Every structure is written in C-alpha cells, then in structure tokens.
Amino acid sequence: MNEARKLLIFGGIALAAFGMFYGLYYAVFVEHQSLDQIGGSLTATFAHAAERNWEGSESALVSYKQAKYNYVRQVDVHSHWIGLAMLMIVLGVAFGSLHLGERVQWWLAATMLTGSVVFPLGVILQTVHHGVFLGSALAVAGSALVTMALAGMAWGFARTSS
Amino acid sequence: MSAQRLLIFGGIALIAGGMLFGDLFAVFVLHQNAALQGEALLAATQAVAAQNPIAVKDIFASLGGLLEDRGTKVDAHVHMTDAGYLALLLALLQPFIVFPHYTKKLLASLFVTGGVLLPVGIFLIHYVGLAYSPFAVIGWGSVLADFAGALLIAALVGEAWGLYKYSRGARADAGEMEDLQAGGWARRALLSGGTVLVLLGFLYGAWYSAVDLYRHEEQETTILKNMIDDAGQPSNLPAAALEVKNFGNLAGERAVKIAAHSHIIEFGILAILLSFIQPYVFLSESWRRRWVQVLLAGSAILPIFVLLELKLGLVAGGIADVGGLMVVIALVGMLVGVLRQTGSLDSRSGVAR
Numbered sequence: 173m174n175e176a177r178k179l180l181i182f183g184g185i186a187l188a189a190f191g192m193f194y195g196l197y198y199a200v201f202v203e204h205q206s207l208d209q210i211g212g213s214l215t216a217t218f219a220h221a222a223e224r225n226w227e228g229s230e231s232a233l234v235s236y237k238q239a240k241y242n243y244v245r246q247v248d249v250h251s252h253w254i255g256l257a258m259l260m261i262v263l264g265v266a267f268g269s270l271h272l273g274e275r276v277q278w279w280l281a282a283t284m285l286t287g288s289v290v291f292p293l294g295v296i297l298q299t300v301h302h303g304v305f306l307g308s309a310l311a312v313a314g315s316a317l318v319t320m321a322l323a324g325m326a327w328g329f330a331r332t333s334s
Numbered sequence: 335m336s337a338q339r340l341l342i343f344g345g346i347a348l349i350a351g352g353m354l355f356g357d358l359f360a361v362f363v364l365h366q367n368a369a370l371q372g373e374a375l376l377a378a379t380q381a382v383a384a385q386n387p388i389a390v391k392d393i394f395a396s397l398g399g400l401l402e403d404r405g406t407k408v409d410a411h412v413h414m415t416d417a418g419y420l421a422l423l424l425a426l427l428q429p430f431i432v433f434p435h436y437t438k439k440l441l442a443s444l445f446v447t448g449g450v451l452l453p454v455g456i457f458l459i460h461y462v463g464l465a466y467s468p469f470a471v472i473g474w475g476s477v478l479a480d481f482a483g484a485l486l487i488a489a490l491v492g493e494a495w496g497l498y499k500y501s502r503g504a505r506a507d508a509g510e511m512e513d514l515q516a517g518g519w520a521r522r523a524l525l526s527g528g529t530v531l532v533l534l535g536f537l538y539g540a541w542y543s544a545v546d547l548y549r550h551e552e553q554e555t556t557i558l559k560n561m562i563d564d565a566g567q568p569s570n571l572p573a574a575a576l577e578v579k580n581f582g583n584l585a586g587e588r589a590v591k592i593a594a595h596s597h598i599i600e601f602g603i604l605a606i607l608l609s610f611i612q613p614y615v616f617l618s619e620s621w622r623r624r625w626v627q628v629l630l631a632g633s634a635i636l637p638i639f640v641l642l643e644l645k646l647g648l649v650a651g652g653i654a655d656v657g658g659l660m661v662v663i664a665l666v667g668m669l670v671g672v673l674r675q676t677g678s679l680d681s682r683s684g685v686a687r
Binding site for chain 2: 211214215217218219220221222223224226229230233236237240241244255258259261262263265266269311312315318319322323325326327329330
C-alpha cells in the first residue's frame with residue numbers, strides 16, 4: 173500500500189470516526205433542543221398572531237430563523253464530514269487503478285484530505301458567528317481543494333496504463 | 335455462497351430495493367404529502383384570521399403526523415440503500431477479515447438480515463404507532479428497527495474484530511479472492527464515470543450554497559412574515575393563501591435542488607463501489623458494458639431531470655423516475671451476473687449436486 177492510499181484510507185477512517193462522534197454529541201446534547209425550538213417557535217409565531225400579539229409573533233419568527241440556520245448547518249457538517257470520509261476510503265481502495273505517478277497521487281490524496289477537513293469546518297464556523305468571513309473563506313477554499321482533487325482523480329482513472 | 339459473494343449479492347439487492355422504494359415514494363407519496371402540508375398551513379392562516387390560537391396549536395400538532403409519514407419513508411429509502419453501500423464495502427474487506435469461513439458467513443448473514451429488517455421497521459413506525467406496545471412512547475415498528483440496528487452493529491463489531499486480528503499478523507485461510515484491480519473497460523468506466531458524477535454533484539452543491547442557500551433562507555422568513563401579516567387581516571386571507579402557495583413552491587425548489595445534489599453524489603459512489611465487483615459479474619463483455627452504460631446514463635438522467643422539474647414540471651419528474659428505473663435495471667442485470675458466477679462456482683465444486 174503506497175503513501176497516498178494510506179493517507180486516503182486512514183485519513184478517511186479518522187475523519188469518519190470524528191464525524192460520527194460529532195454527530196453523536198450533536199444528537200444527544202443539541203438536536204432535540206434545536207428541533208423543539210424550531211417547531212415551538214413556528215407554532216408560537218402563528219399562535220401569537222392569532223392572539224394579535226404582533227411583537228411576540230415577530231420575535232418567535234426571528235427565533236425560528238436563527239434556530240433553523242444553525243440546525244441546517246450543523247446537520248450538513250456532520251453528513252458532509254462522514255460522506256467525504258466514506259468517499260476517501262472508497263477512492264483509497266481504488267487508487268491502485270489510478271494511472272498517475274506516485275508523487276501526483278500523494279498530492280491528490282493530501283489535497284482531498286485537507287479539503288475534506290477544512291470545508292465542513294468552515295461551515296461550522298458560520299454558526300459560531302453569523303456572517304463571519306473566516307468561516308465562509310474556509311468553506312470555499314475547502315470545497316475548491318476537494319473539487320481539484322476529484323478532477324485529478326477522474327482524469328487518472330480514465331487514463332489507460334501507458 | 336461465500337461471505338464475500340453474500341455481501342455483494344445482498345448489497346446490490348438492498349440498493350436496488352431501496353431505489354425502487356424511492357421511485358415508488360416519489361410517484362405515490364411525495365407530492366400528495368406536500369399538498370396535505372400546504373392544506374394544514376392554509377388552515378393555520380385561517381385560524382390566525384379567526385383569532386383562534388388553540389386551533390393553531392392543534393393544526394401544528396397534526397402537521398407532526400404528516401412530517402412523520404414523509405420522514406419515515408425517506409429514512410426507509412436512505413437506510414436501505416446505505417446498508418447496501420456498507421455491504422459492498424464490507425465485501426471488499428473480506429480478504430482482510432481473519433475468521434473461519436462459517437463465522438464470516440454468519441456475520442455477513444447477520445448484516446444482510448439487519449439491512450433488510452431496518453428499513454422495514456422504519457417504514458412500519460408510522461402505520462403501527464403504539465398499537466399493542468408495552469412501552470409508553472416506543473411502538474413495535476421502532477422495536478423492530480432498533481433490533482435490526484443492533485444486528486448491524488453486532489455484525490460490524492465482528493468484522494472490526496476480524497480486521498484487528500489481521501492487523502496483529504493473523505491471516506485468513508486461503509479462499510476465493512478475485513483480483514479487485516481486474517475488470518477491464520467496465521471497471522475503468524465505472525471508476526472514472528463515478529468520480530465525475532461525484533465531482534459534478536460537489537460542484538453543484540458549491541453553486542447551491544453560494545447562490546441559493548442564503549436567498550432561500552431569507553425568502554422563507556419573508557414569506558412567513560407576509561403570511562402572518564395577511565392572515566391578521568381577515569380581508570387579506572386570499573393574499574395569505576397565495577403566500578402559502580409561495581411557501582410550498584419554495585419548499586419544493588429547495589427539496590429538488592438538495593435531492594439533485596445528494597443523488598448524483600450517491601450514484602457516483604455507487605458506480606465506484608460497483609467497479610470493484612466487476613470480476614464477480616459473470617456476463618459476456620458486451621453485456622457487462624451494456625449494464626455499465628445503462629447505470630451511468632440513469633445516474634445522470636435522474637438528478638438532471640429532478641432539477642428540471644422546476645421548469646418542466648411532472649414531465650421531467652417522469653423522466654427522472656425512468657432514470658431511477660434504469661439504475662435499478664442495471665443493478666438487477668449485474669445481480670444476475672453475480673448469481674451466475676455463484677452457480678458456476680457451486681457446480682464446479684459439486685455443491686449443486
């Protein structure tokens with residue numbers, strides 16, 4: 173097993189385990205409270221309006237918007253970390269059929285691993301402070317790295333051995 | 335049938351079954367359920383107009399039932415296909431699992447049984463409810479799903495133990511093991527095609543998050559605010575009804591775009607996984623190529639036409655369903671190839687007699 177395959181397979185397993193632990197933590201300590209807040213605040217938005225309590229209705233709508241913003245990103249982070257990890261493991265197994273030099277293979281694997289860690293990390297930072305530049309910049313940079321690595325791998329798989 | 339072939343056979347069957355279920359769900363449940371959700375939201379605006387907060391709370395409680403109906407079906411579809419993916423991954427690991435043949439086969443059987451029972455249990459949750467249940471909040475559907483989940487965990491722990499033994503230097507008995515790098519054109523097409531599908535799905539996801547995600551979130555709040563404001567004045571109820579329609583359209587647009595993103599990536603991973611099992615597909619080269627072409631074509635047609643549903647409506651939805659069916663047919667074709675290989679090996683070893 174060459175270095176590139178090791179990087180993808182063991183990096184993928186580590187990232188999957190981390191993603192699952194993060195998901196477990198989120199499910200146990202945060203998710204139910206978030207779902208209650210989303211459902212409760214939407215119901216409160218309408219119920220306050222029915223009572224003609226417009227301030228209460230508006231404040232419940234703001235609460236709904238914030239809770240949903242965080243929920244969508246937290247779930248996305250969890251599923252993207254695990255999804256990218258699975259993809260890395262599968263690609264690692266397939267790397268024997270990649271018709272590219274050892275050095276290029278290593279760079280592709282390293283780019284894929286870095287992008288897979290950084291992209292969801294950027295998304296999660298967006299929930300710490302809404303609209304924070306660092307979070308968006310990391311997410312964009314991470315997804316660009318994954319895109320480049322995948323494009324390189326697709327080309328390597330399509331090549332016939334020379 | 336060895337553990338490896340059992341996992342390959344079970345994995346492909348689970349993925350094909352999960353996809354067929356997803357197709358049936360899209361045709362017979364998805365749109366009808368969305369319409370019922372729209373009706374509930376409309377009733378909520380009427381309750382706001384009538385200044386009846388108790389009715390509002392009742393309506394939102396009933397919405398929970400509709401969401402459960404939809405959610406359990408989506409979960410059944412996702413869990414069945416994902417269990418299939420995991421079965422194929424485990425099949426690849428079999429040469430590195432250090433156990434006697436019968437133990438490996440037992441673990442594989444446990445995994446496939448869990449993979450079948452889990453979606454069945456999830457599907458039944460909505461219909462069985464708490465009927466005849468000895469528990470306060472857990473019904474028999476959940477019990478079956480949890481039991482199946484425990485089977486999957488037990489099988490995975492067993493496989494992990496076998497892998498651990500391999501890492502400690504133990505080696506399995508020499509058994510059948512095909513060359514995973516073999517498979518010729520079909521393998522190369524599935525590997526490169528699958529990676530391109532994943533790449534396209536990733537690019538589309540990046541586009542969605544940059545262009546649509548924040549816009550959709552803003553639109554949702556604006557629509558809800560307008561809905562409430564209009565419902566607050568009974569003379570504006572038709573305008574509130576229009577906002578309910580806008581809300582439904584926005585939910586549909588979101589669902590379609592996210593489904594296109596996730597389906598194209600999942601088909602990409604499926605293609606990559608199937609590239610490894612090509613040595614087990616006992617078909618002529620031309621038929622192997624044919625099934626690969628049908629699978630890759632269906633994998634592209636489904637997400638593209640799911641996206642086009644926004645512009646072309648149900649016609650595009652129908653074509654997307656045909657794409658899904660093409661993938662299922664290609665999977666069944668490959669399944670037949672795996673079965674033929676099994677039959678060939680059994681007859682050679684004398685098992686058939």
